[in-house]
Amino acid sequence: MAGAANQHQTPESPPLLLLHRFPSFNLYFLPFLQTKYTVLDPFADPPDPSFPTLSKSARVMLCFGPTPVTSEDLDRYPSVEYVLGTSAGINNFDLAACRRRGIRVTSAGDAYSDDVADYAVGLTIDVLRRVSAADRFVRAGSWPVQNEYTLGSKVSGKRVGIVGLGSIGSRVAKRFEAFGCSIAYNSRKQKPHVTYTYHANVKDLASDVDVLIVCCALTNETHRIINKDVMTALGKMGVIVNVGRGALIDEKELVELLVRGEIGGAGLDVFENEPHVPEPLLTLDNVVLSPHKAVLTPDSFAALEELVRSNLEAFFSNQPLRAEVELN
Amino acid sequence: MAGAANQHQTPESPPLLLLHRFPSFNLYFLPFLQTKYTVLDPFADPPDPSFPTLSKSARVMLCFGPTPVTSEDLDRYPSVEYVLGTSAGINNFDLAACRRRGIRVTSAGDAYSDDVADYAVGLTIDVLRRVSAADRFVRAGSWPVQNEYTLGSKVSGKRVGIVGLGSIGSRVAKRFEAFGCSIAYNSRKQKPHVTYTYHANVKDLASDVDVLIVCCALTNETHRIINKDVMTALGKMGVIVNVGRGALIDEKELVELLVRGEIGGAGLDVFENEPHVPEPLLTLDNVVLSPHKAVLTPDSFAALEELVRSNLEAFFSNQPLRAEVELN
Incomplete structure (x- = not known):
């Protein structure tokens, strides 16, 4: 699967990171991620012409908040091996579909x-x-x-x-x-x-x-x-x-x-x-x-950023993931 | 001092209890107190004709909430030996005047x-x-x-x-x-x-x-x-x-x-x-x-009622008072 990415990237290119999000959702530490990864954003403005091709090779999907991850989404991105969620609740993920495909899933764990x-x-x-x-x-x-x-x-x-x-x-x-x-x-x-x-x-x-x-x-x-x-x-x-x-x-x-x-x-x-x-x-x-804001403090965001950064590093260096969801 | 009260009461009459309050302040357990004490209320409606005389003989002044107790008040009620406060804070009492006259003072203690x-x-x-x-x-x-x-x-x-x-x-x-x-x-x-x-x-x-x-x-x-x-x-x-x-x-x-x-x-x-x-x-x-309501729950009122009732009983039977304020 990493081979597909290599058709478009040099071996030294930063790993691909596929964003999966509602257009209105953003993450304040995205600029940092862009220094470490080739970030693929379906709602990039202007649109990223390499998205349709590169997204098929991405091994990690970073899913923002409550954005649903359906079986169809996973069909569209066939190389995804890891869905990295940023919510504590992951009811928006089709966990059965992830299990069938052997996709690993993490949540925000106890960051919030x-x-x-x-x-x-x-x-x-x-x-x-x-x-x-x-x-x-x-x-x-x-x-x-x-x-x-x-x-x-x-x-x-x-x-x-x-x-x-x-x-x-x-x-x-x-x-x-x-x-x-x-x-x-x-x-x-x-x-x-x-x-x-x-x-x-x-x-x-x-x-x-x-x-x-x-x-x-x-x-x-x-x-x-x-x-x-x-x-x-x-x-x-x-x-x-x-x-x-x-x-x-x-x-x-x-x-x-x-x-x-x-x-x-x-x-x-x-x-x-x-x-x-x-x-x-x-x-x-x-x-x-209250407008669904129990998690919203700068401290929670900092804890989430730390978790996302360390899980991405762990995934690409084959180390154990934190806050991994048991799918059986 | 009890002798003065006896000029107007039989020895079996309930003890006098002088209320000291702003007209707008009331206590929901007053009806209970009226079954045990001769309650003297400066704002009784209709006015109590015996108030001017009997109040001079009252040994206990029950002070509602933040109503001030001044040296002049104590001049007006010369028989008072005990000021029973219903607030946790007693900054409304002239404590120096109480001390000079040997008047005992209790607060709401930790009821609230x-x-x-x-x-x-x-x-x-x-x-x-x-x-x-x-x-x-x-x-x-x-x-x-x-x-x-x-x-x-x-x-x-x-x-x-x-x-x-x-x-x-x-x-x-x-x-x-x-x-x-x-x-x-x-x-x-x-x-x-x-x-x-x-x-x-x-x-x-x-x-x-x-x-x-x-x-x-x-x-x-x-x-x-x-x-x-x-x-x-x-x-x-x-x-x-x-x-x-x-x-x-x-x-x-x-x-x-x-x-x-x-x-x-x-x-x-x-x-x-x-x-x-x-x-x-x-x-x-x-x-x-918030409108000065940190103390306002039914449970606080129940705790206060219990404290007031037991301190009144204690006073009239020469038992120790609870939540007594040290005046030295």
């Missing part, structure tokens, strides 16, 4: 985990203690006029349920322990060496907690794992925080339950059809809405 | 501490990660229109400085430790058995940290302890969170530094002239504003 965990805690405090609502109240000039203000609910001591106790979930748990919260969780399997209460199904978890924090990967098994039953089990005072993916929750049901006051509140960083946010949410006072 | 600490952490995450700003962005319908969103700053690993490592401050420290933050503090004296870095003056603390959390008591010594020098030492990326009292900060300077971008941001639950919030803050995107 601290930031997402911090954000999940921030959203939880925000919903329970009504921080954004308070800010809205003050900015609207209501404080001098209305003496009464809706009370929030205490954070310390709450029962926190975590859906998906992975790299992010375990960091969320550690943070809430410092607030004197009790921790329970759901995941495919009970984790060894973890003392938190395990629930084999999400509905049981929901009936046992005050706050449900959704931070598992989106897969066929977890699609709408938070359905109406689960939310009803969480109850009228219960709060849902989603920093995973929008499709982990039945969004239509969530909106109805929130509007009818049948669950207590929600902190949502992700939605089913981003950037579309269901209209009724925009005027509710017991929700905090 | 968990809630205030939770809120301080919430405000910090909110400012650093721009949670309220994100919510504003989504509600304004900007997400589908503007692809770019201002990045927040990572919480995990930040250097957190705490001004006042008391009941609230130490709880704030414990929570931030779980985020992998380093903790430094300033207080009158270095605390024994505490491993956090101590700074004898606030300016040194400010130059050493990314976030300054103000949660000390307001006294003559701490009035405007956060002055221009301290804020300048904190620097352009620094964030201030105030859950103490507005007058702990030179508010005019704070507003100017925020407007000029000379400090990074602020999360403010308290202001110098509440409910007045300085106009320029209302349109800044790097501040989170």
Whole structure:
């Protein structure tokens, strides 16, 4: 496969690096990559005339954020051996197709985990203690006029349920322990060496907690794992925080339950059809809405850059990859 | 002194309990107190004709929230032996006058501490990660229109400085430790058995940290302890969170530094002239504003009710008081 590249490149040419992205997505460290690799960009401006030929020889596809990688994409780029993802979630990749072709896949691993965990805690405090609502109240000039203000609910001591106790979930748990919260969780399997209460199904978890924090990967098994039953089990005072993916929750049901006051509140960083946010949410006072930004800090970007750079070097020098996804 | 009350009450009458409050302040558990005590309310509606006489015999003054207790108030109620405060801060009491008269004083103690600490952490995450700003962005319908969103700053690993490592401050420290933050503090004296870095003056603390959390008591010594020098030492990326009292900060300077971008941001639950919030803050995107509500949860109120009830019982049965303030 490297032989095909050599038809167009001298042996000393930098290795080919195929970008796979929505036109609107960019990476700030692309200029650095261009000093080390022959970067092939389908949306180069002006268009790169060598793209159609060279892209067939590229061994690495660098996939930006949520850009889907389908079986057809892999047909189009027959030399790809490695799909390098820049998201923590890789539900946008056809993993079965990658497995069939023997393509290796890496994700952003835990480059974002601290930031997402911090954000999940921030959203939880925000919903329970009504921080954004308070800010809205003050900015609207209501404080001098209305003496009464809706009370929030205490954070310390709450029962926190975590859906998906992975790299992010375990960091969320550690943070809430410092607030004197009790921790329970759901995941495919009970984790060894973890003392938190395990629930084999999400509905049981929901009936046992005050706050449900959704931070598992989106897969066929977890699609709408938070359905109406689960939310009803969480109850009228219960709060849902989603920093995973929008499709982990039945969004239509969530909106109805929130509007009818049948669950207590929600902190949502992700939605089913981003950037579309269901209209009724925009005027509710017991929700905090966020434009899929739990990962967005300069520090996360720096950690991602380091991971991408080191995985590219590792791949081209036959060293082990970090954050590789098991495909079996 | 109890003899004066007996001129108007039978020996079996419930003890007198003098309320001292702004007309707008109320306590939801007052009806309970009325079953146990002869409650004397200067703002009773209709007015209580026995108030002028009986209030002179009351041994306990129950002071609501920030209502001032002046030397003149104590002249007016000569039998008062005990001022029972319902705030954590008691800067509204003339403590020197209380000491001279041998009057005992209690505060809300740590009834609110968990809630205030939770809120301080919430405000910090909110400012650093721009949670309220994100919510504003989504509600304004900007997400589908503007692809770019201002990045927040990572919480995990930040250097957190705490001004006042008391009941609230130490709880704030414990929570931030779980985020992998380093903790430094300033207080009158270095605390024994505490491993956090101590700074004898606030300016040194400010130059050493990314976030300054103000949660000390307001006294003559701490009035405007956060002055221009301290804020300048904190620097352009620094964030201030105030859950103490507005007058702990030179508010005019704070507003100017925020407007000029000379400090990074602020999360403010308290202001110098509440409910007045300085106009320029209302349109800044790097501040989170809150109407003095860090203590306001049903759980805090329940803890306060328990404290007030048990301190009243203790006083009238000569038992030790909880949360008593040392007046020497």
